[in-house]
Amino acid sequence: MKTSINLKPTVVVIFGGTGDLNMRKLAPALYNLYSDNYMPGNFAIIGTARKKLTDQKFRDTLMEGVNSFSRNGKVKKDKWTKFAEHVHYNPVDVSAPDTFASLKTLIERFQNEFGPTTQVVYYLAVAPNLFPLIAQCISKYGLAGTEESCKVVIEKPFGRDLETAKELNKLLTGIFTEKQIYRIDHYLGKETVQNIMAFRFANSFLEPLWNRTYIDHVQISVTEQLGVGDRGGYYDGAGALRDMIQNHILQLLCLVGMETPINFDADEIRNKKVDVLKAMRPFGPDDIRFSTVRGQYTKGWVEGKEVPGYRSEKDVDADSNTETFAAIKFFVDNWRWQGIPFYVRTGKRLFQTSSLITIQFKDVPHHIFPGSVTEHWQQNRLIISIQPEMSIRLQVQAKRPGLDMVLNPVDMVFDYKGTYSSDTPEAYETLLLDVMTGDQTQFMRADQVESAWELLMPVVNSWESKKSLSFPNYTADSWGPEDAEALIARDGFHWFTLPLNKG
Ligand code: NAP
Numbered sequence: 274m275k276t277s278i279n280l281k282p283t284v285v286v287i288f289g290g291t292g293d294l295n296m297r298k299l300a301p302a303l304y305n306l307y308s309d310n311y312m313p314g315n316f317a318i319i320g321t322a323r324k325k326l327t328d329q330k331f332r333d334t335l336m337e338g339v340n341s342f343s344r345n346g347k348v349k350k351d352k353w354t355k356f357a358e359h360v361h362y363n364p365v366d367v368s369a370p371d372t373f374a375s376l377k378t379l380i381e382r383f384q385n386e387f388g389p390t391t392q393v394v395y396y397l398a399v400a401p402n403l404f405p406l407i408a409q410c411i412s413k414y415g416l417a418g419t420e421e422s423c424k425v426v427i428e429k430p431f432g433r434d435l436e437t438a439k440e441l442n443k444l445l446t447g448i449f450t451e452k453q454i455y456r457i458d459h460y461l462g463k464e465t466v467q468n469i470m471a472f473r474f475a476n477s478f479l480e481p482l483w484n485r486t487y488i489d490h491v492q493i494s495v496t497e498q499l500g501v502g503d504r505g506g507y508y509d510g511a512g513a514l515r516d517m518i519q520n521h522i523l524q525l526l527c528l529v530g531m532e533t534p535i536n537f538d539a540d541e542i543r544n545k546k547v548d549v550l551k552a553m554r555p556f557g558p559d560d561i562r563f564s565t566v567r568g569q570y571t572k573g574w575v576e577g578k579e580v581p582g583y584r585s586e587k588d589v590d591a592d593s594n595t596e597t598f599a600a601i602k603f604f605v606d607n608w609r610w611q612g613i614p615f616y617v618r619t620g621k622r623l624f625q626t627s628s629l630i631t632i633q634f635k636d637v638p639h640h641i642f643p644g645s646v647t648e649h650w651q652q653n654r655l656i657i658s659i660q661p662e663m664s665i666r667l668q669v670q671a672k673r674p675g676l677d678m679v680l681n682p683v684d685m686v687f688d689y690k691g692t693y694s695s696d697t698p699e700a701y702e703t704l705l706l707d708v709m710t711g712d713q714t715q716f717m718r719a720d721q722v723e724s725a726w727e728l729l730m731p732v733v734n735s736w737e738s739k740k741s742l743s744f745p746n747y748t749a750d751s752w753g754p755e756d757a758e759a760l761i762a763r764d765g766f767h768w769f770t771l772p773l774n775k776g
Pocket residue numbers: 288289290291292293294295297298321322323324365366367368397398399400401403428429430
């Protein structure tokens with residue numbers, strides 16, 4: 274997380290230069306960083322993929338990506354022309370390592386031009402089966418450099434289970450040091466996610482309440498209205514547990530659950546997050562039965578259009594056992610959180626797209642108001658809305674204006690849009706800048722990734738080994754399977770939602 278900026282000359286090499294991620298996220302982020310004067314004075318961007326393209330053709334393709342997906346809309350012609358001069362293309366087939374030679378020559382050209390302080394950032398925006406091949410090619414061609422001169426960014430998914438994550442970590446740490454490896458989880462770059470730390474640790478009133486004495490449960494709900502779309506090929510081998518819970522949701526849980534770091538050092542913060550994962554209660558066989566729910570969507574209607582069930586989506590097995598919905602009740606077995614449930618849920622084709630963290634506080638110890646006054650009684654809640662609304666709401670009881678004493682819940686709201694006039698940067702802008710400045714705070718360390726996998730493996734194994742007999746078990750445009758309501762209702766709670774516009 275940046276507090277000051279000191280950018281060295283940088284060569285950004287994007288493996289998967291012609292891919293979706295580069296078009297949608299990386300190219301717009303790099304162009305916006307350039308437009309906002311956050312790129313180094315000397316920099317080059319090299320796209321690579323198997324396709325044979327000229328520099329000009331690659332630049333034109335990137336411009337289409339920026340025009341379609343940048344938060345700032347279409348490029349400004351003069352800015353783009355200057356930016357494009359830094360953009361190059363070099364075809365590489367990573368399964369034919371000889372093709373790396375020309376890439377090495379191009380990188381060295383910029384290293385010579387920019388001088389000895391130049392750093393090279395390798396961004397692996399390719400399918401995960403290519404991560405090892407690329408790392409090995411970088412090593413074979415003597416391009417792995419040092420902590421000062423080379424960084425490697427690894428996209429998600431990082432492994433598909435504990436064993437494969439360990440294997441990948443072993444391979445990467447055999448070539449690079451941990452300080453060179455940036456395992457990206459773009460959720461951590463979101464403005465509202467970064468603000469969780471600011472909110473928790475820069476405000477004195479919160480800490481005395483942030484524990485089992487005052488909080489009765491926590492909910493993390495990351496729901497999507499979209500179905501699997503064109504990602505069936507990837508998603509059918511992954512599912513909601515791997516795609517969302519192992520990374521984004523457990524990271525959010527760590528931010529809510531972590532102890533106060535002693536300083537803002539990347540490793541100190543990551544230590545505190547790993548402590549949460551290590552304190553999470555392991556799942557036994559009965560816990561999986563009673564503390565987890567899986568679901569898969571069937572066809573339905575979304576905004577007047579009929580949408581297919583998951584098993585009829587493109588590239589999805591017609592008898593698929595993959596979950597498109599998951600809800601889990603976790604416990605963090607430490608002094609702060611003992612006995613406090615953390616409910617998480619995520620899924621596709623749900624009623625609303627939103628990411629919410631809800632902290633529900635315990636009820637007042639004694640009710641002084643008569644029942645007639647408190648018909649709409651609601652325990653205090655803190656609601657951190659990550660998207661689409663970017664806000665923090667504190668729900669409190671207040672007296673309704675009038676001659677009668679009637680209480681109802683009202684929201685004290687901090688809303689980004691209403692408070693700040695400036696646009697918030699995209700997560701990839703923040704994270705790419707962090708990579709260039711060498712700040713690993715928002716990136717996953719090897720032990721973080723492995724601890725998250727270790728926690729979830731009993732659930733992964735159980736769900737994979739026992740085919741669900743109830744799939745498909747929720748309709749598109751619903752809030753998921755009924756069992757997910759029961760999971761939380763059994764404890765006397767219900768899933769909280771914000772009455773947002775759909776989208
Ligand atoms: P994609 O659109 O399928 O792009 C894959 C890229 O890899 C293409 O540029 C492809 O180009 C290149 N490629 C394939 N085989 C190659 C080879 N042998 N040698 C060199 N290049 C090769 O995939 P994507 O959606 O961009 O995703 C890339 C990674 O980012 C994945 O790990 C994904 O999980 C992750 N991710 C993507 C998104 C997103 O929004 N798309 C979001 C989060 C994470 P050629 O065919 O020309 O070689």
